[in-house]
Amino acid sequence: MIKAWLSQHWRVFIFTLKRLVSTPVTSLLSIIVIGIAFSLPAGIYILTENLQKISGQTVGSPQMSLYLKLSANENDINEVRQQLEENEQVIRYQFVPKQVALQQLQQNSSLADVASGLKYNPLPDAFIVDAQDSTTEALKQLQITLQERPEIDHVQFDAVWVERLNALLGLGRTVVLLLAILLSVAIIAVMFNTIRLQILTKQEEIEVSRLIGATNSFIQRPFLYFGATQGLLGGIVALCIIMFSIQTMNNELTEIGRLYTLNLHLQQLSTGDNVSLLAFSTWLGWLGARISVASHLWQIEPK
Amino acid sequence: MIHFKNVSKRFPDGYSALNNIDLTIEAGEMVYLTGHSGAGKSTLLKLIAAIERPTSGSISIGGQNIAQLKPNAMPFLRRKIGFIFQDHKLLFDRTAFDNVLLPLQISGFDNKLVAGRVRAALDKVGLLKKEVALPITLSGGERQRLCIARAVVHRPAILIADEPTGNLDAAYAKDIMGLFQSFNQAGVTVLISTHDAALLEETKCRILELEQGRFAA
Numbered sequence: 255m256i257k258a259w260l261s262q263h264w265r266v267f268i269f270t271l272k273r274l275v276s277t278p279v280t281s282l283l284s285i286i287v288i289g290i291a292f293s294l295p296a297g298i299y300i301l302t303e304n305l306q307k308i309s310g311q312t313v314g315s316p317q318m319s320l321y322l323k324l325s326a327n328e329n330d331i332n333e334v335r336q337q338l339e340e341n342e343q344v345i346r347y348q349f350v351p352k353q354v355a356l357q358q359l360q361q362n363s364s365l366a367d368v369a370s371g372l373k374y375n376p377l378p379d380a381f382i383v384d385a386q387d388s389t390t391e392a393l394k395q396l397q398i399t400l401q402e403r404p405e406i407d408h409v410q411f412d413a414v415w416v417e418r419l420n421a422l423l424g425l426g427r428t429v430v431l432l433l434a435i436l437l438s439v440a441i442i443a444v445m446f447n448t449i450r451l452q453i454l455t456k457q458e459e460i461e462v463s464r465l466i467g468a469t470n471s472f473i474q475r476p477f478l479y480f481g482a483t484q485g486l487l488g489g490i491v492a493l494c495i496i497m498f499s500i501q502t503m504n505n506e507l508t509e510i511g512r513l514y515t516l517n518l519h520l521q522q523l524s525t526g527d528n529v530s531l532l533a534f535s536t537w538l539g540w541l542g543a544r545i546s547v548a549s550h551l552w553q554i555e556p557k
Numbered sequence: 558m559i560h561f562k563n564v565s566k567r568f569p570d571g572y573s574a575l576n577n578i579d580l581t582i583e584a585g586e587m588v589y590l591t592g593h594s595g596a597g598k599s600t601l602l603k604l605i606a607a608i609e610r611p612t613s614g615s616i617s618i619g620g621q622n623i624a625q626l627k628p629n630a631m632p633f634l635r636r637k638i639g640f641i642f643q644d645h646k647l648l649f650d651r652t653a654f655d656n657v658l659l660p661l662q663i664s665g666f667d668n669k670l671v672a673g674r675v676r677a678a679l680d681k682v683g684l685l686k687k688e689v690a691l692p693i694t695l696s697g698g699e700r701q702r703l704c705i706a707r708a709v710v711h712r713p714a715i716l717i718a719d720e721p722t723g724n725l726d727a728a729y730a731k732d733i734m735g736l737f738q739s740f741n742q743a744g745v746t747v748l749i750s751t752h753d754a755a756l757l758e759e760t761k762c763r764i765l766e767l768e769q770g771r772f773a774a
Contacts, residue, residue: 462646467635468663
C-alpha cells in the first residue's frame with residue numbers, strides 16, 4: 255500500500271522533471287526569475303549579517319570607563335572592585351590609580367608641560383571595564399547600575415555609534431523583510447500563471463481523467479510537484495547567484511582590506527540559511543501552484 | 558445492479574431530457590437503449606456515471622444511492638464503470654498503450670505491474686500491434702476499439718457504451734457488438750445505446766426504447 259503510494263509519487267516526480275526538460279526555455283526563464291527574486295532579499299540579508307560581524311570585529315568587546323570621585327578612598331575602591339567581580343556582564347576590568355594616570359599624562363609629550371605644572375593630581379582613580387554583551391540595551395543597563403553607586407562620579411562609554419549602527423542594521427533587516435514579502439508574492443503570482451497555462455493545455459486530460467474516476471488529489475499532484483520543483487530549482491539558482499556575488503566581492507574586499515590593514519571578508523550563508531532558503535522557495539512554488547489549481551481546476555467539469 | 562426510481566432530468570435552460578423514468582437492470586444483464594436522437598439516451602447513461610445529476614428521483618448503482626454521493630466519493634463510483642464515450646475522449650498526446658494505461662494509473666497501480674493487463678486489453682480488441690501508435694494515426698474503428706480497451710482494462714462491473722457503432726460500417730459494428738457480448742458472458746453488466754436498427758433485429762437482449770424522455774410503451 256505504502257509502496258504503491260510512494261511509487262505513484264515517484265512517478266509524478268519523474269514525470270515533472272520530464273515536463274520541465276521538454277520545455278527548456280520556458281522552464282529556465284521562470285526558474286531564473288524565481289532565482290533572481292530570491293537572491294535580492296537573501297543578498298541584502300547576508301550583507302547586514304556581515305556588516306554586524308565586521309562592526310563586532312572593529313569594536314572588539316565594548317569598553318566602558320568608570321571615574322571615581324576624587325574623594326574616593328581605598329575602601330570605596332575595594333567596594334567597586336567587589337561589585338565588578340560580581341557583575342556577570344563584566345568580562346574583565348583594569349584598575350588605573352590616579353598616580354598611574356598622572357604618570358601616563360606626563361609621559362605624553364604634548365601634555366607633559368601642562369602635567370608638570372600641576373600643583374596636585376586632578377585625576378580620579380578609574381576602572382576600565384570590558385563588558386560581555388555588545389547590544390546597547392545591556393550596556394545601558396550596566397551603565398545605570400554602576401552610576402547608582404555613590405563613590406562613582408561618572409560612567410562613560412561611546413554608545414552613540416553602536417546605536418547608530420544597530421539602527422542601520424535594523425533598517426537593513428526591515429528592508430530584507432519587506433523585499434522578501436513583496437518578492438514572495440511575485441513568485442506566487444509567477445507560479446500561479448505558469449500553472450494556469452499548464453492547466454489550460456491539459457484541460458482535455460483533466461476532463462478525461464475525471465470521467466474515468468481520478469480523484470482531485472491525483473489530478474492536482476503533477477501541478478503541485480511542478481510548482482514545488484520549480485521553486486526548489488529557483489532557490490538553487492538564488493544560492494548560486496549569492497555565492498558567486500560574495501566570491502566576487504571578496505576579491506575586491508581583500509584588496510581594500512590590505513590597503514587599510516583590515517581583514518575584510520564576507521562570509522557565505524550558513525548551511526542552516528541555505529537549507530531554509532531552499533525549503534522556503536520550494537514551499538512558495540508549491541503554494542503558488544496550489545492556489546492556481548484551487549482556482550482553476552473546479553472550472554473544468556466533464557460534459 | 559442499476560435502479561432508477563422516478564428519475565427526471567431538466568436542464569437549466571428548461572429542456573426536459575427525462576421524465577419520471579423507472580428502470581431496473583440486473584447484474585450480468587445486457588440491455589440495449591434505443592430511440593431517436595434527442596430522446597434522452599445519452600442523458601440516461603450520464604446519470605449512471607454521475608456525469609449528470611438528476612433533477613428529481615433516486616438512482617442506485619450496486620446498492621449505492623448516487624444522488625447522495627459526496628463529491629469525493631464520485632471517483633470511486635466511476636471506477637466501477639467502464640464508459641465508452643460517443644466522442645471517444647482519447648488523449649491525442651500519448652500512445653494507444655498509455656491511453657489504456659490511464660485508468661490503471663488513476664486507480665493507483667504501479668506501471669510495471671500492469672503492463673500485462675494493458676496488453677491483454679489491447680489484444681482483446683485487436684490493437685496489440687498498435688500499442689505505440691498515436692490515436693491520430695488510427696482509423697475510426699480502431700479508435701472505437703481503443704476506447705473499449707480503455708473502458709475494460711480496469712475490469713469494471715458495469716460497461717456503458719454511448720452509440721459505439723455510430724460512424725462504423727456494418728461489418729465493423731458487428732465486430733464490436735461481438736466484443737460486448739463476450740464481456741457480458743464474462744459477467745459484466747452491459748448497457749449500450751444505439752439507433753442502429755439492424756443491430757437490434759439480431760439480438761435476444763432486452764431493448765428499452767426512449768421517446769421524448771419516457772420509455773415507449
